[in-house]
Amino acid sequence: MEENVSGDSQVDAASATPDYDVVVVGAGMGGIYAVHKFKQEGLSVVGFEGAPDVGGVWYHNRYPGARVDVESFDYCFFFDPALYQEWKWTERYPPQPEILAYLGHVADRYDVRRHFSFNTWVSGAQWNPENNWYEVTTDTGQSVTGRFLVMTTGQLSKARKPNFPGLDDFEGEWVQTSHWPDRHVQLEGRKVGIIGTGSSGSQAITEIAKVADHLTVFQRTPNYAIPALNGPLDREKYDELAARVPEVWEGLQKLGAAANIPSFVGLSTDFTPEEQQAILEDRWRNVGGQSIVAIFLDQGISDEANALVSNFARDEVRRIVKDPEVAEILVPDAYPIGTRRLAVTSGYYETFNRDNVTLVDLLADPIETITATGIKTRDHEYDLDLIVFSLGFTAFTGSIDNANIRNEAGKQPSDNWKRGPKTYLGLTTREFPNLFLVTGPGSPSVLANMIVDNVQHVDLVAGIIAYMSDHGYTRIEPSEAAQDAWGEHVQEVARPLIRYRTENYMVHVNKDDGSRVFMPYAGGYARYVEECKRIIANDYEGFEFA
Ligand code: N01
Secondary structure, three states, X not given: OOOOOOOOOOOEOOXXXXXXXXXXXXXXXXXXXXXXXXXXXXXXXEEEOOOOOOOOHHHHOOOOOOEOOOOOOOOOOOOOHHHHHHOOOOEOOOEHHHHHHXXXXXXXXXXXXHHEEOOOOEEEEEEEOOOXXXXXXEOOOOEEEEEEEEEOOOOOOOEOOOOOOOHHHOOOEEEEHHHOOOOOOOOEOOEEEEEOOOHHHHHHHHHHHHHEOEEEEEEOOOOOEEEOOOOEOOHHHHHHHHOOHHHHHHHHOOOOOOOOOXXXXXXXXXXXXXXXXHHHHHHHHHHOHHHHHHOEOOOOOOHHHHHHHHHHHHHHHHHHOOOHHHHHHHOOXXXXXXXXXXXXXXXXXXXXXXXOEEEEEOOOOOEEEEOOOEEEEOOOEEEOOEEEEOOOEOOOOHHHHHOOEEOOOOOOHHHHOOOOOOOEOOOEOOOOOOEEEOOOEOEOHHHOOHHHXXXXXXXXXXXXXXXXXXXXXXXXXXXXXXXXXXXXXXXHHHOOOHHHHOOOOOEEEOOOOOOEEEOOOOOOHHHHHHHHHHHHHOOOOOEEEO
């Protein structure tokens, strides 16, 4: 198919040929790989990206301290051994600038950038049932048609905007961790306040405190911050893996989180209390990171087992933080460990021993308003030059809503998702033909290594498109029965988990009856991959083709 790189609508009504086979939205790791993969498959492809360059969340989340909590060995593309072999990570957990450089390198190496229109937001995608394609429009006035719409917009890309009263009156500067400006933000010599202590906030707090004149941390729910035990990359191990990249990739396909996290030691009940403490000590001091959620097999489902780990984490806070009152505010006692995402940090709790850091407990003294000079809580006023908001995201659905995708009836996917997302494999949703939601709700998504997730999904999409071409199909949609069964399966594997009943961004709660829909697939990445393989082997069972 001839490619139209101008981006203008060139639809030839007579031959009913779309401008492109595939329209890709988002130039993060998923979008970069999608463009590369679809080009390799001989498809014509165009991409749109709102940012000035590739990187996705790693473009925008350039706040101080931003880094991933998946180890460098695993946070890579594996599709080309040469790429793996030539790239030089420097640390165990790569920092944001290095990840962004890596994604830029991949985009250059596979000539991906020229297929993207940057600084361009997709403002609409209308399904045309007569021609079986999407008509995609952008905020820059472009309009293209594509047979398939592939959303590589990520699950954590639509940030919650600060809507505190009085923000417009603030005479200082304010920024968001999720959209940290691509320029120097002055921290030195300034009184900085930060609201939000999730994974992003806790990483930013640790670094901002080192340079700001003073940092005031406004905490609502205390979070579990686990030692990353970051350090230089083990080059010898990396080189050993680099010598057998396809095998390493295959190994990742068999893992629950698509990452080599040290595995469970057994049930908590297999050990004496002394042994349990020794195991916890070892994990905290020698391994750290996300391995803390994978110590005892029963810690995700048994309150007693979980309490062992939660209490260890709480005691750690009391051990590290010198002021007992400050420590008690930081002690994460609102929910069991691992039921919201762990923050993986270096020196987070130690930060609160610094003279230039103040902790405000918003549960005891809530924010009333932002003033011209800072933040006023019920009982105090804090003078600030800079406010950092780190308030999280409209997870799973926000980035899809952003694109204003409409089906034949004028509906958006979220119109059918009022009681929680409904998908088949987290990749497709009924009534929206030829739409692919890469790492969407109902797939392992944020519960697994996202770079591996993205590749697996894009490969699956490429396989579906090839199958459709081979069979002369132009339209794909999941059957209602398959979508319902998958939705039930996603809930079935999540229901026994403590995290299913904990408030967190992975759970959609229906306000009227309190019913819950767990959004990512908690059955494990390996099980998901096996299920996809089974479906493919059964001629893409569960999909309706036309
Ligand atoms: O967002 P969050 P995040 N007033 O939703 C607080 C990934 N990630 O950007 O808990 C006061 O976790 C809110 O308080 P509460 C990772 O998947 C990964 O930090 O709602 N506070 C909470 O403290 C992660 O899970 C990495 O009471 C308000 C914070 O804002 C995901 O991104 C690094 C408030 C939001 O925390 C999201 O993390 C960074 C209000 N009105 C991110 N509204 C790594 O790989 C919200 N909050 C290491």
